[in-house]
Amino acid sequence: MTHPQTPELGLIPPEPPRWGPGRLLRMATGVREDLLDHVPSERARYTSMGGVVVGTAMMAMLSMAAALYFIFGGFQPFIVFAVPVWGMFILSLDRWLMSSTVSRNGRMMTKLLPRLALSIALGVIVAEPLLLGIYHTAIEEKVAKDRQQELVSRESDLRTCNPIPGTAAASGPEARDPRCAELRLAVGGKSPEALVIQQQTLSQQAVDLKKIVDADAKAYAELQRKSRLECNGTDTPETTGKPGVGINCVRLRNEADQYRRDHKIDQNAAKLTELNNKIAALTGQVGDSRISYSDALNAEIRKDLDEVRQRQGAVGLLERFRALDELVAANTYVLVTLWAIRIFFILVDALPVILKALSGRAAYDRILELWVTQQEGVQAKRADEETDKHARYGDVVRRRTETWLRGNLDLVEEESRIQRAHVEERRDELIESMEKHLMNIAIGPAGQGWSGHSRVLDADNAPHAHNAGNADNDETAEFRPGASGWERR
Known part of the structure; x- marks a missing residue:
């Protein structure tokens, strides 16, 4: 197998590994x-x-x-x-x-x-x-116990805060605890509370009426006893001791009868019997209503507990950590x-x-250190080479730019010299034309064949006229002094 080439690290020949x-x-x-x-x-x-x-x-x-x-x-x-x-x-x-x-x-x-x-x-x-x-097993058991305890406590609190109306628990202090405000259940069905109140009212009426009936019965019995003693001739401090139905016997019997009528002993006894019958009927109704209400209450409690179970759901990660902490603490x-x-x-x-x-x-670490050092040196040399290469390239570019600038300057100077040569040439031509014009003027008409006006050569056409051999051959060219020099007319 071929491996990357490494620096000379020692005299031991490399031993390539095998795949495995x-x-x-x-x-x-x-x-x-x-x-x-x-x-x-x-x-x-x-x-x-x-x-x-x-x-x-x-x-x-x-x-x-x-x-x-x-x-x-x-x-x-x-x-x-x-x-x-x-x-x-x-x-x-x-x-x-x-x-x-x-x-x-x-x-x-x-x-x-x-x-x-x-x-x-x-x-x-x-x-x-x-x-x-x-600790999966112990945690699951702990969580199950905690959840069951939560359900039991919840059910106990719901029953305490939602007692059956008419029972002793309904009037107890636990049912009026402030924490029960969040535990009240809306129980459907007919509440036995009205029947219980009616039963309690009738029971109180029966108790009060029974007291009256008992007192009247006792007083009436006493009056009958006195009348019997008088009629029988029993000698007592309250009787005459004469047997037979005498005046006193009749009087006492009439008093007893009058007392029975005045205190309505028979009516009160019948009314008491009627009240007792109503109370007995209401007692059965209250019992049935309590059973019905208890069934509805149990259904609401089961519904609430089912919601708690659903909310508990699967055992989560945080719940497991909490159970583990409790196991550790215990x-x-x-x-x-x-x-x-x-x-x-x-x-x-x-x-x-x-x-x-x-x-x-170890040995490998030292070899790795040496290899890293060599690689750093190689990279440093490469960086220096790249720096030198860029520096040389910069010099070449700079020299090339200088050469280009010098060439352009030479072209500019050459064009300037050509322009100056053209200007000097035109100036010489103009001077020569002026000299010829002045000579023509000095010679006069006799020497030129005067025709009423002077014909002179244009400075720009002077070379052409000179090459033609005679400036007077151009009959149409006429030069006269102007604002900017000699102008062609």
Whole structure:
């Protein structure tokens, strides 16, 4: 197998690895196989470290699966995708921690402590769901008992705050407690309260009437006793002692009869009997009404308790943590075992960083340091070369620009010289034309064949006229002084 070319690191010839489980485990540590070829004895150590990293990732996946299962109260399809993502994240993080723990220049502790703290924090996160799984049975039992106790307490409070009207509990202080304001139930059906009030009213009337009937019956019996004693001739301080129906006997009998009529003893006795009959009938009605009301009340209480059960739902993550805390607070043994298992999971999750720190700087680390140093030097040289190349390119561009500017300046100067030459040429032609004109004027008509006006050459046409050999051949060209020099007329 071909490997990237590395610097000269030693006299030991490289020993390329073979593909297999060991190499896959070493990939989890972030080790470079091309550098490890120079120290094959390090492969076993990094293979073991890779196994630890993969093990912590698997434990993190198990923890996430347990947490999601507890949160959603059962298996959900997305857990199949979420758990591997979490495992790859933990694997990548541990891989980074493994590959970046060893430092140069004696600064290992400076880099180790933050990474160890991060690893411990992740260990705490990973350990908690696993603890819930370990104490799953005890937590489920605790939660079930707490929920059942909540239902029992709720039912007791509802019955206390919603007593059956007409009973002793309805008039007790517990039913008037302020906390019962939120526990009142709207019970349908006919309330027995009106019947109970009517029954109580009739009962009180019957009691009052019975007192009157008893008092009248007692007084009437006394009057009858006196009349019997008098009629029988019984000698008492209240009688005459003469037997027979005498005046006193008749009088006492009349008094007794008159008392019976005046106090309506017969009517009151009948009325009392009627009241007792009504009370007995109302008692049956109240009983039936109480049974009906009790059934309606029980139905409302069951409905309220069903809502509580529905609200409780599946056992959630926070409820499990609360139950676990209560178990720990109630049992010292659970507290000790809980912390022992928690510390174990935290140490296992932090084990990759701890192993890397305990291993120190081995041969591979020194070779890696040398390779990094050489790569830094190579990169520095490449950076210098790039800087020089850019500097040389800048010089070329600058010189090219200067050359272009100089060429343009030369062109400008050349055009300026040509323009000056043209101006001088035209000036010489103009001077020559003026000289000829002045000469013609000096010679006069006799020398030119005067025709009434002077014919002269235009300064611009002077060369053409000169090449023709005679300036006078152009009969139409006439030059005269003007505001800007000689003008053609």
